[in-house]
Amino acid sequence: MFPQDRPRRLRTSPAVRRMVAETSVEPRSLVLPMFVAEGRSEPTPIESMPGVVQHTRDTARRAIAEAAELGLGGVMLFGLPERKDATGSGALDPGGILNVAIGDAVAEVGDALVVMSDLCLDEFTDHGHCGVLDSHGRVDNDATLDLYAKMGVAHAExxxxxxxxxxxxxxxxxxxxxxxxxxxxxxxxILAYAVKYSSALFGPFREAVASSLQGDRRTYQQDPANAREAIRETLLDIEEGADLVMVKPALSYLDVLAQVRAQVTVPVAAYNVSGEYAMVEAAAANGWIDRERAIDEALLSIRRAGADIILTYWAAEVARRSR
Known part of the structure; x- marks a missing residue:
């Protein structure tokens, strides 16, 4: 009359559940995205991302030092210049904010954690697109590649x-x-953003980087309707020399993340993006969800779907709680 198999035995206490847990989120697997603004004397809060700021160079250094002390896997740096132009020339300037912030980070922590940089022109162009525009106002793929190559070398230097x-x-x-x-x-x-969808969930990020975007990015970012295309993009990036690949956003594309993980042998990252962060924070602020449990569940789901590495604005907080 009674069940012979009782899976509940392995849920009876926190100690048992911890022992048999199939998935975990460790600080070493987390990367903290950070925004460093040129010419600021104080950090500037980002309204749509409570708890996240546009750093000054000094506060960025302190946050990077803390990230290393917490045992995070890395930081991903985004630069916010005071001036923009049509070609994003500030991205190539050795004295530009992103290149300077990279130097600050490496001087602060050396090899204690991985210093990563966003290699894109959108924060530096006055039109807000990720590349230069042609005479018809379209993003010129091949002309942009030349600038990306130079930007990559500038970051490495x-x-x-x-x-x-x-x-x-x-x-x-x-x-x-x-x-x-x-x-x-x-x-x-190279951590390739191999799978990056044209997503509504990037909205708060636009505030974070003071985006100047005119129009949208649907001609170069992927269509949310497509999954097989993501595998094609990923395999192309690996063939071209990517050392790691990333899926962005994470939570709305867990199915794609799982497919990418099944197809490749290189490490796979996923970006828990600004809109995903903002939704949890807003619901928690209204008392609708348990904030810490929601954060932990979100990150576990990304790991469970196959991500070796998670870029998340909660990285430092989660690492502090794991101590």
């Missing part, structure tokens, strides 16, 4: 450990790899 090309230009990984190797930066790794 600033000391970055890993570049993250995120612009979704065809051929970007191969061009950057060749440029890095030709400049002698053969040890600089």
């Amino acid at each position: 600033a000391g970055v450990h890993m570049v993250g090309p995120s612009g979704m230009m065809d051929g970007q990984v191969g061009v950057i790899r060749r440029a890095l190797d030709a400049a002698g930066h053969t040890d600089t790794a």
Whole structure:
């Protein structure tokens, strides 16, 4: 009359549940995205991302030092320049905010954690697109590749450990790899944003980087309707020399993340993006969900789907709680 198999035996206490847990989130698997703004004397809160700020160089250094002390896997740096132009020239300037922030980070922590950089022009262009525009106002893929190659070398010369090309230009990984190797930066790794969808969940990020975007990015970021296309993009990036690949966003694309993990042998990252962060924070602020449990569940789901590495704005908080 009674069940012979009782799976509940393995749920009877926190100690039992901890012992048999199939998935865990460890600080070493977390990367903290950070925004560093030029010319600021105080950090600026980002309204749509409570708890996240646009850092000054000084506060960024302190946050990076803490990230290393917490045992995080890395930081992903985004630069916010005071001035923008049509070609994003500030991205190539050795004295530009992102290159300077990379140098600050490496000087602060050395090899204690991985210093990563967002390799894209959108924060530096006055039109807000990830590449330069042609005479018809369209993003010029091949002209953009030349700038990406130069940007990658600039980041490597600033000391970055890993570049993250995120612009979704065809051929970007191969061009950057060749440029890095030709400049002698053969040890600089590439984390390819291989799968990056044109998502509504990037909304708060636009505030975070003071985006100047005009129009949308649907001609180069992927269509949310497509999953097989994501595998094609991923395999192309690996063929071109990607050392790691990433899926972005994470939570709305767990199925794609699982498919990518099943197809490749390189490490796979996923970006728990600004909109995913903001939704949890807003619901928690209204008392609708248990904030810490929701954060933990979200990150566990990303790991369970196959991510080796998670970029998340909760990285430092989760690492503090894990101590």
